[in-house]
Amino acid sequence: xxxxxxxxxxxxxxxxxxxxVRGAVDGWDFKQFVLGALFYRFISENFTSYIEGGDDSxxxxxxxxxxxxxxxxxxxxKTKGYFIYPSQLFQNVAKTASKNDSLNTDLAEVFSAIEAxxxxxxxxxxxxxxxxxxDTTSNRLGNTVKQKNERLTEVLKGVAxxxxxxxxxxxxxxGDAYEFLISNYAANAGKSGGEFFTPTHVxxxxxxxxxxxxxxxxxxxxPAAGSGSLLLQAKDExxxxxxxxxxxxxxxxxTTYNLARMNMFLHNINYDKFNIQHGNTLMEPHFGDDKPFDxxxxxPPYSVNWKGADDPTxxxxxxxxxxxxxxxxxxxxxxxxxxxLHYLSAKGRAAIVCFPGIFYRGGAEQKIRKYLVDNNFxxxxxxxxxxxxxxxxxxxxxxxxxxxKTDTAIQFIDATGEEFFRKGTNNNFMEDRHIAEIMKMxxxxxxxxxxxxxxxxxxxxxxxxxxxxSAYVEPKDTREVVNIKELNxxxxxxxxKIDQLRADIxxxxxxxxx
Numbered sequence: 001x002x003x004x005x006x007x008x009x010x011x012x013x014x015x016x017x018x019x020x021v022r023g024a025v026d027g028w029d030f031k032q033f034v035l036g037a038l039f040y041r042f043i044s045e046n047f048t049s050y051i052e053g054g055d056d057s058x059x060x061x062x063x064x065x066x067x068x069x070x071x072x073x074x075x076x077x078k079t080k081g082y083f084i085y086p087s088q089l090f091q092n093v094a095k096t097a098s099k100n101d102s103l104n105t106d107l108a109e110v111f112s113a114i115e116a117x118x119x120x121x122x123x124x125x126x127x128x129x130x131x132x133x134x135d136t137t138s139n140r141l142g143n144t145v146k147q148k149n150e151r152l153t154e155v156l157k158g159v160a161x162x163x164x165x166x167x168x169x170x171x172x173x174x175g176d177a178y179e180f181l182i183s184n185y186a187a188n189a190g191k192s193g194g195e196f197f198t199p200t201h202v203x204x205x206x207x208x209x210x211x212x213x214x215x216x217x218x219x220x221x222x223p224a225a226g227s228g229s230l231l232l233q234a235k236d237e238x239x240x241x242x243x244x245x246x247x248x249x250x251x252x253x254x255t256t257y258n259l260a261r262m263n264m265f266l267h268n269i270n271y272d273k274f275n276i277q278h279g280n281t282l283m284e285p286h287f288g289d290d291k292p293f294d295x296x297x298x299x300p301p302y303s304v305n306w307k308g309a310d311d312p313t314x315x316x317x318x319x320x321x322x323x324x325x326x327x328x329x330x331x332x333x334x335x336x337x338x339x340x341l342h343y344l345s346a347k348g349r350a351a352i353v354c355f356p357g358i359f360y361r362g363g364a365e366q367k368i369r370k371y372l373v374d375n376n377f378x379x380x381x382x383x384x385x386x387x388x389x390x391x392x393x394x395x396x397x398x399x400x401x402x403x404x405k406t407d408t409a410i411q412f413i414d415a416t417g418e419e420f421f422r423k424g425t426n427n428n429f430m431e432d433r434h435i436a437e438i439m440k441m442x443x444x445x446x447x448x449x450x451x452x453x454x455x456x457x458x459x460x461x462x463x464x465x466x467x468x469x470s471a472y473v474e475p476k477d478t479r480e481v482v483n484i485k486e487l488n489x490x491x492x493x494x495x496x497k498i499d500q501l502r503a504d505i506x507x508x509x510x511x512x513x514x
Contacts, residue, residue, distance in 0.1 A: 225249030
C-alpha cells in the first residue's frame, strides 16, 4: 500500500469513528468533542515524548504525579508552554474511562489544570481557554451524568484507537487528521462551514501567491484566520522558506479561534512561534506593534455588515484614511483589503479572496479601487472557477496586493475555464496542475489569449477603475463557425429538391384524379 493509500485509509477510518461516536448528534454540533479529544491526545503524546527525550528507560505515563519535581515542571512549561501530570495524560484517562463514574468532572478538572499550568508564563495567552468548547456538562453528550460519561468514553476510546503515534511521525499524521476532520465538518455544515475553513487546494494557491519569489519572510498573517488552515498551508508549501517570527492571525468567532490555536499545536508549531488573537479585526485590530508582515493570506467573510460611516472616527483610522472613504456599511470587503494593505511590508504580498462585486460596483468601492490603482498596489486579479468553496457556489476572485511593483500595469487572469478545475460531486477542485498553470502565468505576466492579460494603467483609468477580469480578458468564442457560402449552396440545393418533390407529388395527384 502506497503512502497516499495509507493516508486515505486512515482518513476513512477517522471519519467512520467520528460519525460513530457522535451517535444521533449533528456532526457540526459534536465537532468540538472529537477535535478536542484528538488535540488532548496529541499534546499528551507530544509532552510525553518531550519528557522521555528518547530514553527507553523512562516511562512517564507510569510515573506517580508526586515523583515529578517542581523544577522539571517549570522547565517543561517554559519549553512546551504547558504541563501535564502522568495521571492527566490522555492515555491514562482513556484507559480507565469506562469504569470512571466521575469521568465528565475529572476531564473538566484535567483540562482546567492543563490551562492553569501556563498561568504566569509567556505561553499563558496561547493556552488559556483552549478547552473551553469541550464542555463535559453539555446536554449534547446526554441528559444524565451516566449518559454523558458513556458518550465521553466512546469519544476517548474512538480517538485512542486511531493509528497515530507522535514520536514516529513527528505529529504530521495528527495535523493531517485534524485538517481532514475540519474539512469534512465544513463540507457538511452548509454555509457556516465556509466561514471557518478554506479548502486545502485553494489555500495552496493563496499561499503560493503570497510567498512567491520570497526567499524568506519575517512572518505571515491572516486577519480573518478561521481555523488557521491558510496560515498552515504556507508552512506545508514552503518548508525551505524561513518564516522567521512565525504565524499571526485574528479570528472573531471564539470557537473557531480555539480551533486555530489547536491547529497550530497539532502542526508542531510551538507556542512561541504563533500568535492567534480573538476579536473583531476591523474594530479591534491586534498586532499593530507586530506589523508589517512580509506575507498576508486571507479569506475574509463576504459582504458582511460593519459600522462603517456610523462610526465617524473610522475615517481617521490609519488603515482607512489614505483611501479617503470607508467601505459601505453593508459590504465590509474593502475594509478587510485596506486593513491587509496597511499591515503589508514594503517587500511583501497579500493574497485575499474577494467577492466579485467589489471589483465593478460604483460609489465608495470605486473610490477605493481608484486609490489602490493610482498608488500602484494592485498586482493581479484572478477569477476562480465556481463552487470551489464550502457553503457557496459563487466564482470568487483573488486580489494580489504588492507595494514593490516595478511597473504600473495590472494583470488579470481568468481561471474559470474547465482547464483550471476538476468537477466534483458537491464541490469543484483545483489540482496541483491547475495551480501550477496559474502560478506560471502569475510569474511571467505574459498575455495568454482568452486567459491572461496584463493591462496598462491608462486603460484601467479609461474603464473607470473597473477591476473585473471579464472587463479585460476576452472570452473564447465557443460558438460554431458557420460557412455562409456553403450554407447558401446547401439551401439552394435543398429548395430545388423540395420543388422537385412537390412537382412529383402534383403529377401523382393529377394521375389519380384523371
